[in-house]
Amino acid sequence: MTQNITIDIRKAVMALSDALDLVGIDEVQHGKRVAYIAVQCALKLGLDEESCNELFEIGLIHDIGVSETSVHKHLIENFEWDDENKHCHVGFELIKDYPPLAEYAYPILYHHTPWEKLKDIKLTSRHKRFANIIHLADKVNVLAAPYYGANILEKSDHICAQVERYGLKHFNPSIIQAFLSAAQSPAFWIAMESKYIYNFISDRCLVSKPMIVTLEDIQFLAHIFAVIVDAKSKFTSEHSINVAELSYYISETYGLSVSVCKKIKIAGLLHDIGKLRIPDEILEKNGLLSSTERAIINQHSFETYEILRKIPGLEEIAEWAGYHHEKLNQTGYPFQPHAEKISIEARIIAIADIFQALAQKRPYRKSLGPKEIVSILKEMVEKGEIDEMIVSIVEENPEECYKISTAHQSEKYLKA
Numbered sequence: 001m002t003q004n005i006t007i008d009i010r011k012a013v014m015a016l017s018d019a020l021d022l023v024g025i026d027e028v029q030h031g032k033r034v035a036y037i038a039v040q041c042a043l044k045l046g047l048d049e050e051s052c053n054e055l056f057e058i059g060l061i062h063d064i065g066v067s068e069t070s071v072h073k074h075l076i077e078n079f080e081w082d083d084e085n086k087h088c089h090v091g092f093e094l095i096k097d098y099p100p101l102a103e104y105a106y107p108i109l110y111h112h113t114p115w116e117k118l119k120d121i122k123l124t125s126r127h128k129r130f131a132n133i134i135h136l137a138d139k140v141n142v143l144a145a146p147y148y149g150a151n152i153l154e155k156s157d158h159i160c161a162q163v164e165r166y167g168l169k170h171f172n173p174s175i176i177q178a179f180l181s182a183a184q185s186p187a188f189w190i191a192m193e194s195k196y197i198y199n200f201i202s203d204r205c206l207v208s209k210p211m212i213v214t215l216e217d218i219q220f221l222a223h224i225f226a227v228i229v230d231a232k233s234k235f236t237s238e239h240s241i242n243v244a245e246l247s248y249y250i251s252e253t254y255g256l257s258v259s260v261c262k263k264i265k266i267a268g269l270l271h272d273i274g275k276l277r278i279p280d281e282i283l284e285k286n287g288l289l290s291s292t293e294r295a296i297i298n299q300h301s302f303e304t305y306e307i308l309r310k311i312p313g314l315e316e317i318a319e320w321a322g323y324h325h326e327k328l329n330q331t332g333y334p335f336q337p338h339a340e341k342i343s344i345e346a347r348i349i350a351i352a353d354i355f356q357a358l359a360q361k362r363p364y365r366k367s368l369g370p371k372e373i374v375s376i377l378k379e380m381v382e383k384g385e386i387d388e389m390i391v392s393i394v395e396e397n398p399e400e401c402y403k404i405s406t407a408h409q410s411e412k413y414l415k416a
């Protein structure tokens, strides 16, 4: 049975772009600034409101193909670099079949393609123009990044001169002119400072875009983000996807309704979205973590909650996902609610998360088998940390749980 749900798709894109910006660690406003610059150029070009809105959203998610912090570092520090097109292809593949975002796939595919090459590519003129506006906005932000919070106004002429120097090789002449015209006003530059950029974003988001979608549509979007999170480290590949599948299986066996099971799967897909903030070297560290590194890791479920709670319509899912490291005896993190405040849905995701993580190899330990995992879960029940009833479902079906949590079955999600 298909269940419809109303979500504000613009707020969803906005919230998820927050997750993408987390990859930046230090420069956490890259997508927002690129969206801002793109819209300012579009206004100077006299584009209509709809085009401005589309460019705003493309700007927010243009780097959707980036999950490693090392790649993001390149994006904001280097004007040109080897492999810079790789993330464009990844982003294109992620969204091309998802109707609410598919229209943005081509501008994202070509957002690092210089104009001298782009102009001869077979593509609609609208997509070419969007791709090149994002290309310019992205490069302006790279050039401006060192000066935010310092002397951006003094450097504005220098940045404009550099854009002109890269000129016709990289950009369409009318887009360069639009940028230079927007860049004349000091306000253009001041608005990009950290303390003001959010005002621009929230003003744009006031124009909401409610959309009635099915749980399957949301699941598709959640799947896109699960792929991004899981791609962050080879040790966590398919983690979110398998946690989602195992959570679904446990909820179904527990006897929850189909629509709740589907929502749990969505929460499972998104539960680690806050991990995008963790630097690659911590996730990949071979050895024990320092207390500082541990503290950084432990913030991820808070970040997950913060990102998801901003999407009207997904409040429950935000809580289930954000609670996946909570314990019934309040020894988890980060909210430490009383046991009665931890819903059955959140308890299921927490156990699926532990099960899947133990079944997977980590840099500091080998992967464990079903028997070992069940005995660890039972010890945790004894300590009052996790739900006994749910663990008993796992204990009765250890092989099935193991199979599900170690399968590579991404395709299944697209059809479920």
Ligand SMILES: [Fe+2]
Residues within 6 Å of the ligand: 062, 063, 075, 087, 111, 112, 138
């Ligand atoms: Fe990019």
Ligand SMILES: [Fe+2]
Residues within 6 Å of the ligand: 271, 272, 300, 301, 324, 325
């Ligand atoms: Fe987690």
Ligand SMILES: [Fe+2]
Residues within 6 Å of the ligand: 239, 243, 271, 272, 353
């Ligand atoms: Fe996890």
